Each structure stands twice: as C-alpha cells, then as structure tokens.
Amino acid sequence: MSEQTLFKVTVDNITIEVPAGTTILQAARQIGGAVAPPAMCYYSKLEGSGGKCRTCLVEVSKGSEKDPRPMPKLVASCRTTVMDGMEVKNITSEKVIDARAGVVEFLLLNHPLDCPICDQAGECHLQDLSFEHGKSSTRYEFQRRTFKKHNIGKHIQLHMTRCILCYRCVFTADQLTNKREHGILDRGDHSEIATHIEKSLDNEFIGNVIDVCPVGALTDKTFRFKNRVWFLKPMDAHRDCPICSGRVTLWNRGDEVFRVTARKDEWGEIEDTPDGRPGWICNTCRFDKKHANDWVIEGPREISRHSVIAQGHYAGNIGTTLPTETFKAVNDGRAPHLLMDIHTESEVNQTNIHLSEIEGPSHGTTFNNNINNA
C-alpha cells in the first residue's frame, strides 16, 4: 500500500492526504463533521450511484497543483475524484450554501411532508437535510404530485409520493440480486420507481432496498405503523444465517423485536462485515426472525447523540442527561395532560387518509369530512 500515490486535498481549509482515485466526498468524510457534504443519492456500496440529487455540490476553487484554475461550475463531490493540490470549498462557499438551499427546496417541492404518519421519520435523510440546509417555509403554492401506493412483494410497500428518485433501490436490485425487476418509468417530474407490470419483488435480498431508501418511499410492511423509531431501542445482534452475514440491528421495545435492519454507519450506509464486504442482510433475517431468541444480542447500538433516535436512551456511551427543567417542575408540580398521541393510529389520525392529498392547510373539518366520506 505504501506505493500508492497520495494526493493532498484541502476541504474548507482542512488538508488531508488521500489515495488517488478518492472522490471529494470520501475525502471530506474522512475529515468528518460539517465538512462532509450531505448525500441523498450517493451510496458508497452501490456502484454507479450518485451525481443525481445535487445536494453534495461543492466549489472547486483550485483544480490541482498543476492546473490551479478553479472549476467553472459547482461539481458533484460524490462523483468527482480529487487531484493533487485540489482546494475545495464546501460550507465556506456562499455559492454552495445557496445552491444547496435550492436543491433542498426542489427536493421538498413535491414531497408530501407527511412526516407525522411516515415510518421513516426520525431516521429520514431528507428530514436531516431540510433541517440543516433548508428553509422553514415553502414558496410552492401548487398542488403536489401524488401517486397511488403499491405493494411490491410480500414485505415491501412503495409510496412513490415520498420518493426523491435517488435511484439507490434500482442500483441495489441491479447489483445485489440476479434479476432486474424494477426501474424507472416515465420521465421528468412524473417519472416513478415501478416494477415491471405489477411484478412483485420476491428476491431473497430485495429487502435491502428499504435500508438504502433515504426517505419513506420504501417501507417495511412488517413494521408499518407499529412504532416510531425513536421509541425503539436499537441493539446489535447476530445469528448464524446460511445466506447472509446475519449481522443486524434489532429495534426493540421491551422484549419485543419490532423490526430488523442492517447495521448502518454514521453516513446512513450499510456497515461492512469484519471481512470487508458490505453487510447486506437477507429477507429471512429481516422479515421472519422477529423473536429475541432468534438472535444473539451483542449490546446496545451506538446512536449519534444528535439523532432524534438517541432521545430518551440511556444505554451505551450515549450519555443522555435528564433535563432539570421538567414539565412538572415548571408547571408547579402539575403533570401535563396528554396532548395528542400521533404515533399511533387514532381517531384523528387514520392511516387511510393521506395528508398529501389534502389540498392546502388542513384542520379538524378537513379530517371530519374525510372521515365521513371515507
């Protein structure tokens, strides 16, 4: 390895040496922190992914030591390889901040924002992205695009309305399974992820499309509406699986296993197994092994304390401290009334009402009308 050429690259004034052929995004991720550009479509484990969402755009202020000219346009950092002496501006560039805010707005343009009933909420990359780089209001005043929900296969539901067309699931199905069963139909703003003429996805590894989906477009039907992710306790576990690595994260509440996912790293990507291969898991592990005694528990999974999932967790080295100003303390010892329990199905929050299909701001009347008409 010592013979490998190392390139010096500077991202936001932090210099790092990386092997030739590394992308700007990977170099920035090695530095870590806020220097790493967000990525919605890029997935290091999937060949050919990236370049589409344009959230990772960066400014190259110096091309290389040999050719110091800056690049004329912002470049997609996930698909641009570093050159020796390259200087990159990410959060230090106003152009980048501006363009990224634009991309976030575009991505949210037709997104239903139905986070309160979406299973992905809490671990959704689009939520994180819009929280960090977006604005609190929209300038879009037209009807949003909606699609019908589709069941693709026994265990997966496709909700195209939430999709941001990152193509990750298409690459997953292409590269992980031996049949190509789904892809993109149509073009432009009405293009959609679809199976070929309602053909179901029943491949042994197809469940991984749920893990790669950055938003709530592909969800696990065995978990839909069962619980919110931040009420669950993630535990690392493994089992002796004949097909896959068997290394998973269990999401428990008490002793009950609510769902099983692959282990994800801090960038939301599948972790490698100790032998260096991506730790994709099979459908049996994901959908069928829902008992704690199917698994050998290794211990609590570390969750970044910035993640909403870390809230209320006491395990591991998360180090959550209880707030001193509790509701009770502030309220002169009176306990609060239950406000609205929106994490479960209730009278005001029915799963057959799609928030995205309600025009304009909705209130009680809208719901009542919907309930009466349903």
Added chain:
Amino acid sequence: MGVKLLLEKANVPGIRSFDVYRREGGYATAEKALKEMTIEAIVEEVKKSGLRGRGGAGFPAGMKWSFIAKPEGVPRHLVCNADESEPGTFKDRYLMEFLPHLLIEGLLISSFALGSNDTYIYIRGEYAWVATILEEAIVEATKNGFLGKNILGTGFDCMIHVHRGAGAYICGEETALIESLEGKRGNPRIKPPFPAIQGLWMRPTVVNNVETLAAIVPIIKMGGDEYAKIGVGRSTGTKLISACGNINKPGVYEIDMTISVEDFIYSDEYCGGIANGKKLKACIPGGSSVPILPANLLLKTAKGETRYMNYESLSDGGFATGSMMGSGGFIILDEDQCIVKNTLTLARFYRHESCGQCSPCREGTGWMEKILQKIELGKGESSDIDLLWDIQRKIEGNTICPLGDAAAWPVAAAIRHFRDEFEWHIQNRELSQTSNFGLQHYADPIHVPA
C-alpha cells in the same frame, strides 16, 4: 449570393440517388481522402479549417477529434447526432432529406480519420421518412463499394447503422444519446469520463452533429486553409440557419457568417422581412434554448455595433445583452407575439423533456411552467417574477447535463429583457387576457415601407 458549400447541389434533380450524386462529383473527396491522405493529414485539415461543432455548443471539431483515446485493440466509434429536436431547428432534416449521400460521404471520411469501423447515425424517431432515405442511401453506397468491407481497395472497413430514437429531446445530449444507443434509458451520464475516453459500450467515441460531419466533405475537398478563409474570425466556413416564425420566407439558408442580422432578416435572398408588414419585436437566434433578444439588441450590439450572424457577434455582450449562435434555429417574433406566452411554451417543452434524473431540473422545470402558466392566465403576483428568476438561477449550472441550463436561459432572458411585459401581465390581469403588450420600447428601428 453567398458561398454555398453544403447546399450547392441540393436543387439538382435526383440528387438523392447515388448515381446523380456521383455524377455531380460526389464521393470524389472520399476517394481522395481514403486513397491519398493519411489519417493525421485529414485530422490536420479539419483542425486548420477551424470548423466548430454545429450542434449548438460550437466546440472546435478538430480538437474534439484529437481528444479521442486510442488504446490498443479497443474499437472506436463515430456517432452522428441526428436527434435534432430543438424547437426552431430543422437544418439537419433538410440536409439528410435532400443530400443523404453528402452526410454519408462525410461520415465515411470521418470514420476513416477516427478509425471507426462501425459508425452510427442516431436519428430522432419523428424523422421516420428521413431514416428510410438514409437507409436507402446506405444500401446504394454499399452496393457501389463506398461502404462495407475493404472500401476502394484500401483495406478499410466501415459500416453505417441508422438507429431510430424514440423521440426524446434529451437523447440529443451526447451521453444520453450513447445510453439510448446502447439500449438503455436515455439518461445523461455523469462526466467525466467523457465519450472520447469511454463512450459507446465504454469504447472511445466521437459524437458529432449532422452538419459538422457533412462539412467535412468541403473541408477535405478544398483544404482546411481555404475553408478557414470563408467567414470571419473564429466563425469559419458556412452555417445552415433554419429560419422560422413571423417572416416572409421561412426555410433553411446557408450563410457564410459575414452577413449582418439585419440583412439576414430583411433581404429578399434570405428571410424577406417580417410577414404581413408587421414590426420585429424579438428573436431567438439559435434555437429555443438560447436567450431571447429584443429587436433593439438584436440588430445592434450594446456597444452600438452592427450584429453579424456569427458565433462571436451573436454572443457579444454575454448573456446580459447578447445571445448565442446555438444550433442555428432562428425564430422571429413580431409585434403580435406575447413574450409571456412564448416563455411558457418553452418552459412547458423543457418540463416535458426533462429526464427526471437530477433534482433541480426535474422539479424546477415543472415549477417554472406552473408559475408562467399562472401569470399567463392572469393570476400572477408581482413576487412571481422574482421567484422565477430565483428558480432559474438555482437550476442553471447545477444539473448533470446542459438541459437544465437550456431550460433556465430562456426564462432568464425573457425576464431580463421583457420584465415590464411580465409586470404588465400581472398588473392588468383582465386586459392581458384579451390584448397584447405590443412593442413598447423594443420597437423595430428599421423603417418598413408600407
């Protein structure tokens, strides 16, 4: 009469057939190139000619050819981009329909120079009858030994395949074209790698426009230096212009790029003036994606100089007061045309043709269309103009391929030059539904005889 290099023989009866084309001196240049010239000499002539790509970007063709990688044992390909789908552009159709053998001769010389044994013509699906003409011409050329194995005894093999597209504008972008040619969904690739390194089936590929490849024939025939003498500055040779809109004589014209825009519009040899005695309001000089120019900036540049029909003069002043040569789709708008409606039509086109791969273009084009539709229907608000400006700014330059730019530029230019017309539409909601903003200060400075 200007110099005619491409369309010189277009009116000869039966020129579409091999025999007539050959009798008129056709394929003599190909014979000369294949038998007497080396590959390097041909590329050198093309470089000397200063020929610029005729598809829109105007990149020097000789330079593009010299970029092609030549790894051992890997076949190379030449692809002719005949997916001419830009609104207002129809010059390639004319060339292919009336002079198919000129294109094939150009393709043969170019294939020889680039070492391509399998050359492809990617033609848009709507040109169904043109594809048939090309296929017939290829059969004729093969029968007469100008295509196929061992052409003219030189040992060079070349076959030309006509591939029909399915009618997508995006497949005119070279990497999307290559994807489509490979049988995949026509999504542009992320560059680098460029096609000259990894193109069709990951082999080195050159993609050139129909007109560029046809222009190779006169270049080799007369020599690169002679060709470079025609025209002015870096705009060498002749250019086909497809003129349309409110003019008396719409059609395809070959110009030598020294003619002024004013002459081109008003002389009887070319457009023959504005139709019905109306006045000129605006012009889109290079196909729908280039910025629109109001009459006062079209005929004279911002510095007050005469504007000429060439690459440099049309782009004089940058996007602030200039436009682009583009693909040569010259669209004239007279005083009765509404800029808002025109911009809406273009925005609708780009929304429909966006491939949907990258988010700014997929979502932004639809948003711009909806806002323009709102303004056009008399429901606009004054904040909408600034919003449109902001959207186009966030699309431009942030997309994978130039379609995002092509969608943003017409909107940007329309607001830049015709902001008062947008404002009039918004302030006079009811009036704008029944009447037209008219000319105001974009008045045609040329006196038109009654």
